[in-house]
Amino acid sequence: MSDCTVTCPSCGTANRIPIDKEGKNGRCGNCQSPLPPSYCHPQQLTDKDFHEFLANYPGPVLAEFWAPW
Numbered sequence: 001m002s003d004c005t006v007t008c009p010s011c012g013t014a015n016r017i018p019i020d021k022e023g024k025n026g027r028c029g030n031c032q033s034p035l036p037p038s039y040c041h042p043q044q045l046t047d048k049d050f051h052e053f054l055a056n057y058p059g060p061v062l063a064e065f066w067a068p069w
Contacts, residue, residue: 003018004016004019006035006038008028008031008033009033009036010028010031013029013030013031015035017040022039022040022041
């Protein structure tokens, strides 16, 4: 997979986002509105960056918690 798709919240256009731009804000190719950051792969967060990620991410977040024991 070399890209993922982000739907523009303004016009509904599907925008292909290269994997190396994952998590960065972009602009819609159709209407030039800002696109929300998107992640195509799970992000590994720690207790040091979890709350900051949630505070700065505009969309829904699915979290999985686990422990090695």
